[in-house]
Amino acid sequence: MPKVNTAKKTLKNAFLPKEITEYPKSNSILYIDGRRSYYYIVKQEGLYPQPSILAYAQGKNKYKIPDNYCVETTWGRSKNKRTVKCLINYIEGKPLYKIMYGINFAEKVQSDMSLTAVANMVLKKLFPNNEKSLISGVHLFGVHLTILKRARESYNQLKPLEFCSKSTVNKRQHKFGEKLKEQIQLEGEKIYGKDHVILKNISYSVNHMNFQIDYCQKDNEEIKKLTSLVRAVDQNHISREGYRAITAIDPNLEREWALSNQRHKITEMMNQKVAINIIDIPMQYEPYFTEDPDIPGDGRNVGRKIKQVMITMAVLNDKQNIYTPDYHYTVVLFPGIEKYEILEIMMAPFIQELDDLKSNGLIIDGISWNFELYFSSDWKFLAICLGFNAPNSNYFCPWCQISKHSQNKTNWKIDKKMEKINESLSNYSGHIKKPLFYMIPLDQWIPDELHIMLRIWDRLWSLVLAELKESGQFDDICRYEITQEMSRIGVKFQFWKDHSVDSWNHTSLMGDDKLKVLENFDLKKILPPSRAEKICQLWNRFNQLYLALKLKDYNSLQFKFEAEDWLELFLTPDMVISNSTRIVKGLYNPSDITPYMHVFVCHMHEFIEKHRQWGLAAFSCAPVEKKNHQHISHFFQQTFKDGGKSGRKSSIIDILEYENRILFYHFDDIAISTPKPKKIRIS
Numbered sequence: 001m002p003k004v005n006t007a008k009k010t011l012k013n014a015f016l017p018k019e020i021t022e023y024p025k026s027n028s029i030l031y032i033d034g035r036r037s038y039y040y041i042v043k044q045e046g047l048y049p050q051p052s053i054l055a056y057a058q059g060k061n062k063y064k065i066p067d068n069y070c071v072e073t074t075w076g077r078s079k080n081k082r083t084v085k086c087l088i089n090y091i092e093g094k095p096l097y098k099i100m101y102g103i104n105f106a107e108k109v110q111s112d113m114s115l116t117a118v119a120n121m122v123l124k125k126l127f128p129n130n131e132k133s134l135i136s137g138v139h140l141f142g143v144h145l146t147i148l149k150r151a152r153e154s155y156n157q158l159k160p161l162e163f164c165s166k167s168t169v170n171k172r173q174h175k176f177g178e179k180l181k182e183q184i185q186l187e188g189e190k191i192y193g194k195d196h197v198i199l200k201n202i203s204y205s206v207n208h209m210n211f212q213i214d215y216c217q218k219d220n221e222e223i224k225k226l227t228s229l230v231r232a233v234d235q236n237h238i239s240r241e242g243y244r245a246i247t248a249i250d251p252n253l254e255r256e257w258a259l260s261n262q263r264h265k266i267t268e269m270m271n272q273k274v275a276i277n278i279i280d281i282p283m284q285y286e287p288y289f290t291e292d293p294d295i296p297g298d299g300r301n302v303g304r305k306i307k308q309v310m311i312t313m314a315v316l317n318d319k320q321n322i323y324t325p326d327y328h329y330t331v332v333l334f335p336g337i338e339k340y341e342i343l344e345i346m347m348a349p350f351i352q353e354l355d356d357l358k359s360n361g362l363i364i365d366g367i368s369w370n371f372e373l374y375f376s377s378d379w380k381f382l383a384i385c386l387g388f389n390a391p392n393s394n395y396f397c398p399w400c401q402i403s404k405h406s407q408n409k410t411n412w413k414i415d416k417k418m419e420k421i422n423e424s425l426s427n428y429s430g431h432i433k434k435p436l437f438y439m440i441p442l443d444q445w446i447p448d449e450l451h452i453m454l455r456i457w458d459r460l461w462s463l464v465l466a467e468l469k470e471s472g473q474f475d476d477i478c479r480y481e482i483t484q485e486m487s488r489i490g491v492k493f494q495f496w497k498d499h500s501v502d503s504w505n506h507t508s509l510m511g512d513d514k515l516k517v518l519e520n521f522d523l524k525k526i527l528p529p530s531r532a533e534k535i536c537q538l539w540n541r542f543n544q545l546y547l548a549l550k551l552k553d554y555n556s557l558q559f560k561f562e563a564e565d566w567l568e569l570f571l572t573p574d575m576v577i578s579n580s581t582r583i584v585k586g587l588y589n590p591s592d593i594t595p596y597m598h599v600f601v602c603h604m605h606e607f608i609e610k611h612r613q614w615g616l617a618a619f620s621c622a623p624v625e626k627k628n629h630q631h632i633s634h635f636f637q638q639t640f641k642d643g644g645k646s647g648r649k650s651s652i653i654d655i656l657e658y659e660n661r662i663l664f665y666h667f668d669d670i671a672i673s674t675p676k677p678k679k680i681r682i683s
Contacts, residue, residue, distance in 0.1 A: 023147050031145065036075060040142045043070035046088065048152050053093040058114055063143045065095045065115075066152060071142050075135075082126050086141045097141070101126060115141050161207050177202070177213040203252075212251070223262075225674055226254055230262050231665045232672065234658065235326065237634040263661070270660035276653065279334075279346055307337055308631065311347065312624050316374070316614050323620070325627035327666070330659045333652055340384050340433055351436060358439045374444045374611075375437055376619040378451040379595065386445065387425070387433030391595045395430030399442060399603055408571060408590035410564045412602040418442045446607055447599055448621040450511060453546045455596040457514045460539060463588060468526065479504070481525045489520040511622070518543040534572070534587060541566050549604060552615030560605035567593075567601045631655055 021029040029040040046069030048054055057063040069088040076082050085100040097118040098110040109125065111118040115137030123135050138144050161169060181199055188197030201214045216222075233243055240256055247253045311332040314322055321327035334346050354373065361370045375382070379391055388398050395403055399414040418441050420427040425434070437445075468474040479495045486493035491513045495506045509517070518539050523532035545562055548554045570593075572586040607616055635651040635658075664670070 019145060019147055021147055024151065029142070029145060029147060031139070031142070033139075036139075038139055038142065039074040040145070041072040042142075042148065043072065043085075044068055045148050045151055046070075047155060049090055053090065055090075055095045057138050057143055058116065059138070061138075061144070063138055064149070064152075065143060066148075067095070069141075069143075073140055073142060075140075080127075084122060084126075084140070088141065088143075097137075099140075115143065161209060173211055173213065177215070180213075181215065210251070224671065226258060226262050227266070228671045228674065229254055230259050230266065231661075231670050233259060234263065234661055235665070237630070266661050266664050267657050270664050271657065274660050274663060276656045276660070277349065307335065308628070309334055309336055309338055309343070309346075310624070310628055310631070311350070312627070314623075316618055319618070322618050323623055325623045325630065326662050328623050328627055329663065330627075330656065333655060335652060338381055338384055340387065340436075343384065343436060347436060354437065355439050372444075373437070373440045374446060374619065375440050376446045376448055376621060378448050378621065379455070382445060382447065385436045387431060387435050389430040389432065393430060395428075396595045397430075397598060397603075398445065399599070401428060402598065402602075407593045407598050408567075410567060410601055412598075414443050414603055414606050416442050443606070443610055446611065446616065446619045447596075447604075448619065449546075449549050449604075449616050450620050450622050450625070452549075452596050452600055452604070454511055454514060455594065456542065456600060457518065459592070459594050459597070460542070461517070463592060464523070464527075464535065473526070474504075478526055485522055485525050486517070489516050491516050515543070515546075531585070538566070538569055538587060541569065545600075549608070550615075550617045550620075552612070552617070554608060556605045556609035556612075559608055563601040563605065567597070570597075 017031065017033040019029060019031055023029055023042070024045075027042040029042065031038045031040065046066030048064050049067045055065040057065060066088060067090045070085065072083060072085050074081065074083040082101070085105045087098040087100070088095050089098075090096070091112075094112055096110060096112050097115055098108055099118055099122040100106075100108045101122055107125070109118055109121040111121065116135075117137070119135050119137035119140045123133055124131070127133055142148070159168075161172075164172070180202065184197065184199045199215045201212060201216075203210070203212045205211065232238075238246075240260070243259065244256050247256060309332075310330055312328040312330050314328045316322060318327060332347055332350055334342075336342050336346075357371050358373055361368055363369070375385070377385070383389065383391065383398060386398050389395055394405075395401065397412070399416055400412040401415065402409075402412050416428055418435065418438065421431055421435060421442070422438050425431045465474065468478055483493055483495065491509065493507045493509070493513075495504050497503070498505050521539075523536050523539075526532075527535065541562075545559070545566060548559055548562070570588055571590060572588075574586045575584045576582075577584060604616070611619070631651075635654050
C-alpha cells in the first residue's frame with residue numbers, strides 16, 4: 001500500500017505547474033503544466049496600474065492584468081510549433097490585448113474583450129483547418145507567471161523617492177538609465193535601420209525631482225564646446241554672478257566653475273606664449289590720479305579713475321576685421337598720462353621689437369615675411385610720439401614746414417623726411433625730441449580721420465556760439481531753442497552755468513551726434529536766415545568732404561580741389577556793397593583756422609593717394625576708442641565697485657590677460673556656435 005500511495009503522489013507532482021527561469025538575470029521563462037509547455041521571452045514586464053483601473057482576467061484565479069507589457073510566446077511541437085508576440089496596453093483606462101504573428105510579426109489581431117477572446121482569434125488565423133482547437137489566453141499572454149507578478153508587486157512596494165537616501169536615488173537613476181539605453185538600442189534598430197543611434201543624454205522628472213543622464217564620456221568635442229562657451233562669456237563680458245544666475249535657470253549649461261577652470265588654463269597657456277612684462281613707472285612722473293579725468297576716447301565722466309594709455313596693433317591685410325575692436329591687439333597698456341618721457345620707458349621693448357621686425361622681417365614655417373609699418377592716432381599723441389611741438393606752436397605741422405602765419409595758404413605738401421629728422425632734430429623747425437617710432441616713414445604717420453571730424457566740428461560749433469555771444473543773442477531763449485532743436489534731431493544736449501568762471505558749459509557730444517548736428521541742425525532757429533544759409537552751406541560741404549574721406553576709391557585730386565574750395569568758403573571776407581555803405585558779413589578769418597583744418601585741406605588728399613590700397617578709414621582710431629570704452633566699462637568699474645577689493649589682481653593685468661585670450665580664440669579658430677539638434681515636442 002505505501003508503494004501505491006508514493007506512485008500516485010509522484011504522478012500528481014509531475015502534473016504540477018512549474019516555472020523554470022533565472023529571471024531577471026535572463027528574460028526567458030519556461031512554463032510547464034503537465035499537459036502543455038510555454039516558452040516566454042519577456043520584452044517588457046510591465047506594471048500593474050492604479051487599483052481604480054486595474055483589470056483582472058476572467059476565471060476563478062482572477063489574475064491581474066499588467067500595463068505596458070510585451071512577451072514573445074512559443075508553444076506546440078514540430079509542425080504545430082508557433083511563436084507570437086503578445087502585448088497589453090491600457091487605453092483610456094481599459095486594457096487592449098494585441099497579438100502579432102506571422103513572418104516578422106507582420107500581422108496582428110486585437111481585442112478589448114478578454115485575453116481568451118484574442119487568443120482564440122489568433123488561433124483561428126494560425127490553424128484555420130482546426131476550428132475546434134482552443135487555447136488559454138492567460139497562458140498565451142503569461143499573465144499568470146508568479147515570477148513576473150512578484151517583480152511587478154515589488155515595484156509597487158518601492159519607497160517613495162522623497163524618502164530615499166542619496167545612494168538609493170543614484171542606484172535607481174543608474175538602473176533606469178541602463179534599461180532605457182537597452183530599449184533605445186532595440187527600438188533604434190527598428191526605426192533607423194543600419195544608421196547607428198547614439199544616446200547622448202536624457203532629462204526626466206519623478207515627483208517634481210529633475211534628473212539628467214549623460215551617456216557619453218567627456219571628449220574633445222565637449223572640451224571644444226566648453227571653450228566656445230568660455231569665449232562667448234569672455235567676449236560678451238558676462239560676469240560670474242550673471243552666468244551663475246543663467247545656469248540656475250537652465251541646468252543644462254556648464255557650471256561656472258568649469259568655465260572658470262578652462263579660462264584659467266587658456267590664460268596660463270597664452271601667458272607662456274605671449275608674456276606680460278611689468279614695468280615700474282618712475283615716481284617723478286606721478287601722480288596719475290585726477291578728480292574728473294578724460295579717459296581717452298570714451299567721452300564719459302566715470303568719476304575718480306586712473307588715466308589709461310593704450311597702444312594697439314592691427315593687421316591691415318585683415319580687411320574683414322580691421323574695424324573690429326577685438327582685432328586691434330593691445331601691446332602696451334599702463335595707467336598714466338600721455339607724456340614723452342613715460343612713453344619712452346614703457347614702449348622701449350616694443351620699439352626695439354618693431355625696429356627688428358622692420359629691419360629683419362619674420363620667418364614663419366620657413367616663409368620670410370617683410371613688414372610695412374604705419375602709425376595712426378589723434379594729433380596730440382602723434383605729436384608726442386614724434387617728439388614734435390604742441391599744435392599751438394609757430395611750427396605746428398608734423399608733415400610740412402608751414403608756420404601759423406601762413407595757414408590761409410593751401411600750397412603746402414608733405415616734404416619732411418624721417419631720415420633727416422633722425423640725422424638731426426635741427427633739420428626741421430618744431431622737432432624737439434627723437435621720434436619714438438623712428439623706423440616708420442613720416443608719410444606713414446596718418447592722422448585719424450575720426451579726430452579730424454571731431455576737432456573741426458568743435459571749431460565750427462564754437463564759432464557759432466561765439467557769434468551768438470558777440471551779438472548778444474546767447475540768452476535763455478537762445479539756449480532753449482538750441483536744446484529743443486537738438487532734441488528734435490535725436491541728440492541729448494544741455495547747457496549749465498559754471499559759476500566759478502561765470503560762463504556756460506554744454507554737453508560734450510560723441511562722433512555720431514556731431515554728425516547728426518552737421519547734417520540736420522536747423523541754424524535758422526538761432527540765426528538770421530541769410531546768415532544761417534551761409535553757415536549751413538559750410539557745414540554741409542564739410543560733412544560731404546568727411547564722408548568722401550572715408551571712401552576708399554575717392555579721387556584724391558577732386559578731394560584736394562573740394563577741400564580748397566571749402567577753406568575758401570570758410571575764409572569768405574566781408575563784402576562792401578557798391579554805391580552803398582552796407583557791408584555783407586563774410587564768414588571767418590585766417591586766425592580761426594586750426595591745425596586740423598590745415599591737415600584736412602593740404603595733406604589729406606596726399607594720404608588718400610598714397611594709401612589708396614587700404615583707404616584712410618582703415619587707419620581710423622574708432623575701434624581703439626571703442627576698445628578703450630569697453631575696458632573702462634568692464635574692467636575698471638569692477639575694480640572700483642564698493643571702494644575696490646584689497647589684494648585683487650590689477651585691472652591692467654586683467655585686460656592684458658583678456659587680450660591674450662582673444663588671440664587664442666582667433667588663431668585657434670574657436671567656434672562661436674555649435675550645431676543645433678532637431679527638436680520636436682511630443683505630448
